[in-house]
Amino acid sequence: MEQLSKNGFAPQGPVVMVIMDGVGIGKYESGDAVKTAYTPNLDFLCENALYTTLRAHGTAVGLPSDDDMGNSEVGHNAIGCGRVFAQGAKLVTAAIDSGDMFKGATWINAIKNVNDNASTLHFIGLFSDGNVHSNIAHLRAMIETAAKENAKKIRIHILIDGRDVGETSALEYIDPFEGFLSEINGKFGVDARIASGGGRMYITMDRYNADWSMVQRGWDTHVHGKGRQFESAAEAVKTYREENKGMIDQDLLSFVIAEDGAPIGNIADNDSVIFFNFRGDRSIEITRAFEEENLSEIDRGTRPNVFYAGMMQYDGDLKIPKNYLVSPPAIDRTMSEFLVNAGVKQLAISETQKFGHVTYFFNGNRTDKFSETLEDYVEIPSDILPFEERPWMKSAEITDYVLEAIKSKKYDFIRMNFPNGDMVGHTGVYLATQIGVETVDLALGRILEAVKDANGILIISADHGNADDMFEHKKTGDVVVENGKNKVKTAHSLNPVPAIVLDCAESGKITLNDNIDGLGISSLAATTMELLGFTPPADYDKSIVKIT
Numbered sequence: 001m002e003q004l005s006k007n008g009f010a011p012q013g014p015v016v017m018v019i020m021d022g023v024g025i026g027k028y029e030s031g032d033a034v035k036t037a038y039t040p041n042l043d044f045l046c047e048n049a050l051y052t053t054l055r056a057h058g059t060a061v062g063l064p065s066d067d068d069m070g071n072s073e074v075g076h077n078a079i080g081c082g083r084v085f086a087q088g089a090k091l092v093t094a095a096i097d098s099g100d101m102f103k104g105a106t107w108i109n110a111i112k113n114v115n116d117n118a119s120t121l122h123f124i125g126l127f128s129d130g131n132v133h134s135n136i137a138h139l140r141a142m143i144e145t146a147a148k149e150n151a152k153k154i155r156i157h158i159l160i161d162g163r164d165v166g167e168t169s170a171l172e173y174i175d176p177f178e179g180f181l182s183e184i185n186g187k188f189g190v191d192a193r194i195a196s197g198g199g200r201m202y203i204t205m206d207r208y209n210a211d212w213s214m215v216q217r218g219w220d221t222h223v224h225g226k227g228r229q230f231e232s233a234a235e236a237v238k239t240y241r242e243e244n245k246g247m248i249d250q251d252l253l254s255f256v257i258a259e260d261g262a263p264i265g266n267i268a269d270n271d272s273v274i275f276f277n278f279r280g281d282r283s284i285e286i287t288r289a290f291e292e293e294n295l296s297e298i299d300r301g302t303r304p305n306v307f308y309a310g311m312m313q314y315d316g317d318l319k320i321p322k323n324y325l326v327s328p329p330a331i332d333r334t335m336s337e338f339l340v341n342a343g344v345k346q347l348a349i350s351e352t353q354k355f356g357h358v359t360y361f362f363n364g365n366r367t368d369k370f371s372e373t374l375e376d377y378v379e380i381p382s383d384i385l386p387f388e389e390r391p392w393m394k395s396a397e398i399t400d401y402v403l404e405a406i407k408s409k410k411y412d413f414i415r416m417n418f419p420n421g422d423m424v425g426h427t428g429v430y431l432a433t434q435i436g437v438e439t440v441d442l443a444l445g446r447i448l449e450a451v452k453d454a455n456g457i458l459i460i461s462a463d464h465g466n467a468d469d470m471f472e473h474k475k476t477g478d479v480v481v482e483n484g485k486n487k488v489k490t491a492h493s494l495n496p497v498p499a500i501v502l503d504c505a506e507s508g509k510i511t512l513n514d515n516i517d518g519l520g521i522s523s524l525a526a527t528t529m530e531l532l533g534f535t536p537p538a539d540y541d542k543s544i545v546k547i548t
Contacts, residue, residue, distance in 0.1 A: 001333055004342045004534040008548040012505040013456030014406060015531045017415040017524070018376070019260060019446060020440050021072060021354055022422025024465020024495035025053055029488065030479045031471030033430055034421070037437040041445040042498075045460060046130045049502035050512050051308045052519075052544055056464045056497045060520030062087035062329070063131070069164070069492040071132045072422060073279055073361050073465025074355065075521060077329075080336060080362030082540035084524030085329040088278035088312055095326045096141045106309045110270045110272040111149050113307040117270040122159040123145055124222055124286070125276035125311075126200055127173055130164025130491065131133065133205075133279040136173060138311070142276065147188035154192035155265035156181075157222040158233060159200045162249025163426050166472070167490045170237045170249045178234070192283070194233045195265020196221045198254035205282035208352045209297070211384050215285045216298040221254040224301060225263025229256050248428065248490070272307040278326070280314035281356055287314060287321045315360075315367060317341070331364030338415060340370040344532060347405050348375070350417035352382035352395035357463070358417045374412075382419075388432035391424045392439040399443040406450045417463075418443060423465035428488040433467045444447060448502075455505035456533050461524055465493035487492040497521065499544055 020086040026032035045051075058066030061074040062084045076088045086094075096102040102108075114121045123142065139378040143154060160170045174194075181192045198204070204218030230236040236255035241247060256263045267273060273290060277283045288295060290308040309323040339346060348358040360367055369375040378401060380394045380482050387393065395418050405411055420436030427433070444460065451458045462540070472480040472487040480487040499521075503510045516523070519542060526536035526543035536543060 001337065001341065002537065004338050004529065006533055007530060007535045007547055008140060009533045011457055011531060011533060013451065013454035014404065014411050015413050015457045015459065015528060016447065016451050017459040017528060018444065019415070019417040020315065020421055020460065020462045021357070021417055021419045022425045022464065022466030022470040022492070023437060023440065023462045024056065024150065024493050026468035026493070026495055028469065028477060029475055031469060031489070033425070033433040033467045033470050034437050037434045037441065039437065039441040041448060045500050045502060046498065049500045050510065050545065052499050052512060052516055053496040054461065054499045054523060055518065055520040056462065057494050060084065061144045062090060064090045064093060068131050069494055070464035071492060072357050072463050073281060076357040076361035076366065077331065077379040078520060078522040079463065079524045081331050081334045081364050082522055082536065084333055084520065084522050084541070087329060089135060091329065092138055092278050092311060092326050096138060101325050104325060106325050110274060110307055110309055111146060111151055113270065113272045114151050119270040119272070120153045120155055120268070121151045122155045122157060122265070122267055122271055122273045123276050124273065125159060126203070127158035128161035128165045128207065130161055132164040132213060132451050134277045136177070138336050139276050142274065143192055144184060147184050147192065151547045152190050154190060155195040157195055157265065158197035158250045159204055160197060160252050161200055162490065162526060163200060164491045167248040167488055169429050171234060174233050174237065175226050193264060194257060195263070196225070196254070196256050197233055197236070199250045199252035201250040202252060203254045206285050207281040208356050209285070210352050210382055212285065212297040215289055217254055218286060219289050219298060219300060221256060223267045223304065225256050227254045229258035229261070232257065260350055267304050267306060269305045272302065275310050278311045280312070283310060283314045284320055291321055303352060318367060334364040335528065336363050336375070337370045339532070340374050340538070342534060344374065344412045346375050347378065347411045347414045349378040349380070349398055349401060351380040351398060351419060354417040354419040355379040358415055362415070370540045372542055383504045386427065387424045388427040388429040391420060391432040391436035393420050393423065393436070395420060395443045399446050402447060403450045406454050412529065421467035425470065426490050428470070428490040430470050433470060437467050452504040458502040458504065459524065459528060459531070460498065460500040461521060462497035463521065465495040465497060468495050469493035499524065501527070501545055509548050510545050511548055513542065513544055516544050519544060
């Protein structure tokens with residue numbers, strides 16, 4: 001790859017990038033936990049540093065349309081790669097619309113396996129149209145195609161959302177889907193049914209090895225049919241809501257659909273299994289459970305011999321899974337690789353919940369470092385408990401480590417992620433989210449002083465919004481009210497995010513660039529390169545700063 005050239009600027013201290021995950025710029029007074037939080041440090045920086053806003057959703061991060069909310073994965077891809085690549089949702093939709101998915105070897109082999117063995121085709125995945133991890137439209141298309149191709153028995157294992165969509169919207173997806181299955185069964189003479197499920201934060205979709213007990217519960221539910229039995233998914237949802245007042249969809253307990261006491265959808269030898277999430281982070285562990293010969297993290301009991309495939313390849317370095325339906329975006333020439341080639345010493349740090357984002361996703365879906373000598377990755381273990389119970393998370397521990405790293409003068413570039421605005425925002429608990437934002441602000445104050453002492457440069461931004469939009473709003477801007485209460489929103493927002501640059505050395509050489517309205521967070525890569533003293537590659541998206 002080409003080498004970076006110098007731009008004539010020599011920073012006196014380190015460039016420190018703070019990604020305030022899920023902290024956007026809201027447009028409503030009600031429901032904005034960022035605006036109502038006590039944030040003196042962020043307020044100071046917005047008023048006294050170089051400040052602009054960046055787009056962090058839709059086409060600005062490679063998603064199909066500007067109606068699509070951004071997320072942490074595509075956001076960190078964009079920040080670290082400096083350009084916009086077509087992302088999972090867009091790639092899968094295109095592959096289905098063109099028919100290319102169904103012409104590929106993986107799909108053909110999955111169908112051939114069940115047809116040759118008169119066995120069952122299983123689909124497991126997030127059951128919504130949030131378009132962050134999955135899309136129910138993709139599932140419908142695959143079921144209909146499988147039915148046309150004579151897959152006679154189809155079972156669907158649903159992971160209920162309530163996080164990227166309304167927090168109690170499960171029946172809005174289950175009821176129409178049951179009607180769809182009824183039509184498919186009648187039209188093609190197949191037996192397609194929902195077989196098991198549970199909330200996405202209770203079963204199956206753990207990430208970064210944070211809580212393998214979720215995968216254990218999912219494995220037992222989907223594969224072995226162990227758990228509380230119901231006649232239908234709708235009955236399960238209604239029962240759990242009645243028994244657990246205030247429980248939202250993402251936390252729903254696991255359930256198994258049964259007839260006469262026997263589960264209708266156990267996964268058995270010679271079956272085919274498709275995990276239809278396209279996003280990688282919450283797909284890797286369950287994939288490992290199906291694919292690895294020796295797995296110590298959970299007790300799988302008897303592991304069925306199945307043909308397993310993912311919607312996409314979730315980890316290109318580790319080749320997980322072996323079979324996948326759609327190839328992920330080919331991302332190369334990332335900022336980290338350029339900086340390593342230029343000899344820049346880097347630190348990437350977050351807690352478990354976002355560690356993979358400042359490493360794997362930031363580096364273009366690459367697990368390995370570009371250099372063992374020039375890069376350090378530090379993971380602070382996250383607590384395993386509901387985030388609303390500890391909204392400060394590990395912000396203090398992350399900050400402690402970064403302060404020592406700045407003092408050590410070991411690093412030229414430090415990047416860090418505070419997950420609070422996103423992870424606590426997803427709980428829908430307003431006060432806890434407000435505290436989470438205030439915690440990040442407290443950390444910003446500490447980091448600001450350390451960067452000042454080192455004559456460094458501070459960059460502050462976010463990967464998408466969340467905490468800035470905690471209530472559902474009508475098109476008029478009024479809050480949606482249900483049962484006398486504001487309707488809680490747990491999904492990401494479509495709002496822009498802040499972009500702040502503070503030259504603590506006061507060199508006087510850094511100003512905002514011209515014509516930067518409408519830029520996306522992909523511009524942060526070129527910005528960082530400029531501040532480190534390099535001219536960004538010609539095809540990188542425009543920097544928000546210029547060196548004078």
